[in-house]
Amino acid sequence: QKEVEQNSGPLSVPEGAIASLNCTYSDRGSQSFFWYRQYSGKSPELIMSIYSNGDKEDGRFTAQLNKASQYVSLLIRDSQPSDSATYLCAVYGGSQGNLIFGKGTKLSVKP
Amino acid sequence: ETGVTQTPRHLVMGMTNKKSLKCEQHLGHNAMYWYKQSAKKPLELMFVYSLEERVENNSVPSRFSPECPNSSHLFLHLHTLQPEDSALYLCASSQEAHWVAGGRPQYFGPGTRLLVL
Numbered sequence: 001q002k003e004v005e006q007n008s009g010p011l012s013v014p015e016g017a018i019a020s021l022n023c024t025y026s027d028r029g030s031q032s033f034f035w036y037r038q039y040s041g042k043s044p045e046l047i048m049s050i051y052s053n054g055d056k057e058d059g060r061f062t063a064q065l066n067k068a069s070q071y072v073s074l075l076i077r078d079s080q081p082s083d084s085a086t087y088l089c090a091v092y093g094g095s096q097g098n099l100i101f102g103k104g105t106k107l108s109v110k111p
Numbered sequence: 112e113t114g115v116t117q118t119p120r121h122l123v124m125g126m127t128n129k130k131s132l133k134c135e136q137h138l139g140h141n142a143m144y145w146y147k148q149s150a151k152k153p154l155e156l157m158f159v160y161s162l163e164e165r166v167e168n169n170s171v172p173s174r175f176s177p178e179c180p181n182s183s184h185l186f187l188h189l190h191t192l193q194p195e196d197s198a199l200y201l202c203a204s205s206q207e208a209h210w211v212a213g214g215r216p217q218y219f220g221p222g223t224r225l226l227v228l
Contacts, residue, residue, distance in 0.1 A: 004153070032214035043201055043219040044154075088154070092214030098167070099217060101154040 002027045004091050006102035014110050019076040021105050023089030026070070032092040033065055033072045038104065039085045048074060079109045113137055115220035117202050123226045124192065132187040132223045134202030142208040143185040144217060145177060146201040154201070160185060161208035192227045199224050 003026040013019045021035075032051055036044035050056045050063040050072065062075040072091070076083055086104040115136045124130050136143060145157040159167035160179040174196075176188040185202055203217040 032216075034216055036219075043199075043222045046216050046218060049216050098156055098169075099214065103151070103153045 002091075002098075002100050004089055004100045004102040006087075006089050006105045008103055009106040010108050011105055012108045012110060013079050015079060015081060017079050017109075019079045019083065019107055019109070021074040021076075021087050021089075021107065023072045023074075023091075023102055024070055025072070025089075025091045025100075027091070027100075028067075028070060030067075030070075030091045033063070034090040034099075035061075035063060035072075035074045036088040036090060036101075037083075037085045038088055044088055076107075079107075081109050081111050083107060084109050115202060115204055115218055117200075117220035117223055119223060120221060121224045121226075123228065124189070125228055126192060126194070128192075129188070129190040131189065132200055132202075132225075134185040134187075134220055136183055136185075136202075136204040136218075136220075138204055138218060140204040140206050140218075141182055142205045142215075143179060143182070144203040144205075145185065145187050146203060146219075148199040148201055148222070158187075159208060166208060189225075192225075194227050197225055197227045 005024045035048040037047050038044045048063040050065045056063045060077045064073045086106045088104045089102040090099050118133045143160045147155045156169050157171045158177040163179045174191050178186040199222045201222045202220040205215040205217045
């Protein structure tokens with residue numbers, strides 16, 4: 001069974017701090033990795049894609065991928081209250097080929 | 112309209128009713144998906160269509176019946192549902208189906224919140 005694990009949180013950080021969200025996956029053949037943001041009562045919104053080892057930056061967001069450790073993370077710099085949401089990690093399995101979602105980490109940014 | 116749209120946004124139905132969910136994507140994508148999202152559980156893939164052909168059916172009960180008349184439209188026909196089917200039903204689309212070139216990101220519609228009484 002291909003799995004994607006995330007700490008459910010809630011993760012609480014003060015405004016302006018760095019929020020660090022982590023995700024591990026079980027399928028070593030996984031090729032593509034995504035982070036989605038989901039506000040309460042809304043649908044998931046794609047915020048980052050990463051396909052190769054290392055860091056990828058987009059504005060205040062940085063995705064980090066380490067395939068050897070089967071680990072992907074999302075850093076949010078200068079966190080804002082508007083970043084308060086559930087963040088879903090999604091991984092394309094290698095052999096299975098489906099997009100597998102974690103249960104999500106709930107982030108709360110306190111003013 | 113832009114992106115992925117879904118109607119209705121909210122639906123209440125009895126266990127003997129028949130209803131349909133509609134999804135339309137305006138992104139020129141070739142693949143479309145139905146997902147179910149229940150509280151405390153990860154997103155569950157239900158169906159995948161690639162170029163109007165169903166290519167995935169993840170052991171979904173027959174009371175859920177998908178239809179994809181063209182690459183822009185996707186329906187989910189519902190009949191004799193159970194209360195445990197109450198959930199958020201999400202439609203998504205991607206440039207190509209997930210097994211092409213290591214996977215493409217999927218873009219979600221706003222979802223239909225379904226309550227089965």
